[in-house]
Amino acid sequence: MNQADSSTIVVKRTIAATVDELFDAWLDPDSLAQWMHPGTTALSTASVDARVGGAFEVLMHYPDKPLRHHGVYRQIERNRKLSFTWISDATQHSETLVTVEFNVASAGTEIVLTHERLPGQVACAEHTQGWTLAFELLADLAAKPLVLVTFDWVPEMPRGFVRDIRVRWALEEAGLPYRVQSVPFSDRNADHFSHQPFGQVPWLTDGDLSIFETGAILLHLGERSEALLPAGPRGRAETLEWLFAALNSVEMASLPWSLLQFSGNNDGTPGWNMMDSFLKKSRLAHLEPLLAKREWLAGPFSIADIVMADVLRLVDRFDGLADYPACRAYVARATARPAFLKAHADQMAHFAAAD
Amino acid sequence: MNQADSSTIVVKRTIAATVDELFDAWLDPDSLAQWMHPGTTALSTASVDARVGGAFEVLMHYPDKPLRHHGVYRQIERNRKLSFTWISDATQHSETLVTVEFNVASAGTEIVLTHERLPGQVACAEHTQGWTLAFELLADLAAKPLVLVTFDWVPEMPRGFVRDIRVRWALEEAGLPYRVQSVPFSDRNADHFSHQPFGQVPWLTDGDLSIFETGAILLHLGERSEALLPAGPRGRAETLEWLFAALNSVEMASLPWSLLQFSGNNDGTPGWNMMDSFLKKSRLAHLEPLLAKREWLAGPFSIADIVMADVLRLVDRFDGLADYPACRAYVARATARPAFLKAHADQMAHFAAAD
Numbered sequence: 001m002n003q004a005d006s007s008t009i010v011v012k013r014t015i016a017a018t019v020d021e022l023f024d025a026w027l028d029p030d031s032l033a034q035w036m037h038p039g040t041t042a043l044s045t046a047s048v049d050a051r052v053g054g055a056f057e058v059l060m061h062y063p064d065k066p067l068r069h070h071g072v073y074r075q076i077e078r079n080r081k082l083s084f085t086w087i088s089d090a091t092q093h094s095e096t097l098v099t100v101e102f103n104v105a106s107a108g109t110e111i112v113l114t115h116e117r118l119p120g121q122v123a124c125a126e127h128t129q130g131w132t133l134a135f136e137l138l139a140d141l142a143a144k145p146l147v148l149v150t151f152d153w154v155p156e157m158p159r160g161f162v163r164d165i166r167v168r169w170a171l172e173e174a175g176l177p178y179r180v181q182s183v184p185f186s187d188r189n190a191d192h193f194s195h196q197p198f199g200q201v202p203w204l205t206d207g208d209l210s211i212f213e214t215g216a217i218l219l220h221l222g223e224r225s226e227a228l229l230p231a232g233p234r235g236r237a238e239t240l241e242w243l244f245a246a247l248n249s250v251e252m253a254s255l256p257w258s259l260l261q262f263s264g265n266n267d268g269t270p271g272w273n274m275m276d277s278f279l280k281k282s283r284l285a286h287l288e289p290l291l292a293k294r295e296w297l298a299g300p301f302s303i304a305d306i307v308m309a310d311v312l313r314l315v316d317r318f319d320g321l322a323d324y325p326a327c328r329a330y331v332a333r334a335t336a337r338p339a340f341l342k343a344h345a346d347q348m349a350h351f352a353a354a355d
Numbered sequence: 356m357n358q359a360d361s362s363t364i365v366v367k368r369t370i371a372a373t374v375d376e377l378f379d380a381w382l383d384p385d386s387l388a389q390w391m392h393p394g395t396t397a398l399s400t401a402s403v404d405a406r407v408g409g410a411f412e413v414l415m416h417y418p419d420k421p422l423r424h425h426g427v428y429r430q431i432e433r434n435r436k437l438s439f440t441w442i443s444d445a446t447q448h449s450e451t452l453v454t455v456e457f458n459v460a461s462a463g464t465e466i467v468l469t470h471e472r473l474p475g476q477v478a479c480a481e482h483t484q485g486w487t488l489a490f491e492l493l494a495d496l497a498a499k500p501l502v503l504v505t506f507d508w509v510p511e512m513p514r515g516f517v518r519d520i521r522v523r524w525a526l527e528e529a530g531l532p533y534r535v536q537s538v539p540f541s542d543r544n545a546d547h548f549s550h551q552p553f554g555q556v557p558w559l560t561d562g563d564l565s566i567f568e569t570g571a572i573l574l575h576l577g578e579r580s581e582a583l584l585p586a587g588p589r590g591r592a593e594t595l596e597w598l599f600a601a602l603n604s605v606e607m608a609s610l611p612w613s614l615l616q617f618s619g620n621n622d623g624t625p626g627w628n629m630m631d632s633f634l635k636k637s638r639l640a641h642l643e644p645l646l647a648k649r650e651w652l653a654g655p656f657s658i659a660d661i662v663m664a665d666v667l668r669l670v671d672r673f674d675g676l677a678d679y680p681a682c683r684a685y686v687a688r689a690t691a692r693p694a695f696l697k698a699h700a701d702q703m704a705h706f707a708a709a710d
Contacts, residue, residue, distance in 0.1 A: 193641070197600070197641055197642070197645055198600075198604055198637065198638065198641045199641065200604075209588065209589065209592050211592050211595075211596050212596050212600070213595075213596045213599035213600050213603060213604065214599075214603075215599035215602070215603055216592070216595045216596040216598070216599045216600075219595060219599075220592065220595075233564065234564065237564050237566050237571070237575065240566075240568075240571045240574060240575075241566050241567050241568045241571040243571070244568035244569075244570035244571040244574075244602065245552070245553075245567070245568050245571075247570070247599065247602060247603040248568060248569075248570055248602040248603060248606065248607075249553055249555075249568065251603065251607060252603075252606060252607045252610055252611070253611075255607055256607070256608075256611040256630060256633075259629060259630075259633065260626050260629065260630075263625070263626075263629055265624070265625050265626035265629060267624075267625075267626065269620070269622075269624050269626060270618070270620050270622075271615050271618075271620035271622065271624060271626050271627055271630075272626055274614060274615065274618055274620060275611060275614075275615075275626075278611075278614065282553065283553065286548070286552050286553045286554065287552070290552055
């Protein structure tokens, strides 16, 4: 390795995090997508097959077109060393080699990245800049106290509707930095139940607080951002009553209805008819005239809208809003928000990465 | 009127409230029961037929036996004058006459009460003391900013389970003063829907704030009392996650289940079986081991327990806790609390008074 060599660069950075955390940040696709991108606006999606010989891909979503980076893992020595090939437009599609070493340091962990076989000095300069920026983002990510925990994978059907989307959406609306961590879908252990007593997801950790129930998480985030929950007593009260209304009046009717729909038990029995009427006559019929007259439930867009729109879009999925055009239009305008689109794309990519 | 007369007394009191509010406090049976009683422990129940010639009854519940006061309205001039006959043990069952005049005063409203035809000086002294104390309670009541609004009447079946009980319970636990106001069960008008968009009860007014959804009301009250919601960040987070869990994880399963039970649609159809399993396998089975190990959900008793216990006792009513003894024991210890017993008795008395 010779830094004067016109085909090799070395980039070093010490980050205040454990070796464990930083090593995972390279191999967990969610983490990788969150720091390996070219800036704060363009985002990445990533897939990882974390074994020697396994492939990875990072798509950096530039405004004009995505830039594809891909390669194959050559060495994986947990918490010590990682090496992989690296091919992109910027390498002129030639195969280059990246080696990352992790050294325990007094201020955390030193990362030493060596990028070899780059095609010339311009490529060397570009990649030095690129890795330096990426490490800046990785350091930011490691400093983030908010961690959203969700399943590593779910079947096709619930994708896009797993409840972590409500938390992702709120975090994106508020611009709060966060990381995503996975727990196994198919093997929920005691640690999982200690965070979420019903074995569900998501939960959120904020420093040493661990909070389950999306309603409680959104309220917690709301206390941190006026983009989610107004600070004045009237705005706060109105937002909270609608948050509870979405969860305990509307979803209490819509979720059983959706379960019966999903399982094919929407069968004209008296029980089904009762649940159908509970949702439509007792809930949507009252919501419809309100949503025809207001853009959002409680003045400005808030956590109440995140929950209500997410509740209603599941009803819409089973065509339950056909007779409620104002409810449907409300769902459309809520889900057109950039924060929702980002949250939705992230959830889809997260589960797809584990297929 | 002659104060020296041995059969007539006059009691005056100026109270910081509008004439409107104070006039209503005499003719609304809920209000009447809350101030026309002999002290802070013994309570009253009241019925009122608020028209000239209509009868009223106030039962003051002394520890040994209720004391009955009754009479008939002779004059009702709204916001000016009220007169009625008054018969009780203390009048030696002879018919006496009470006239109440309402005068606008700079500090609120002056009430001038004249009680005629009392049987002698002892009765005069007793009634002077009685009315003076009652006016003290009326002044307290008028100063209370918290008003719980519920139905004037409901059918037999839901009594004891109407959701205002959660709010009554919280108010009693916290010792917060409040009044109860009624809205018609059978004729829900636009004003009702402006406070509660689904036409349900309860709602709470706190000064000029009006809040619906029991979850939002309990959270609002929790901010006022550590007996309901711990102030520290960890205690607060744990209480709130369990509040939402009770409303959005457990009740979302239990309420549809109860509706199907109540309507006789617990019929072994696949739809019923799914909802039964949703409640028992996905919820109660996870709650059972937790409640076997802890007295309350989140450390000290809190609003989370008020909701969870109320949710579970409806399941218990349909014998759904038979296989979950820890859940059942939890309901038993929560509903043995004096604040629950008071809230429950008040709700039963409130609806019974309108039969």
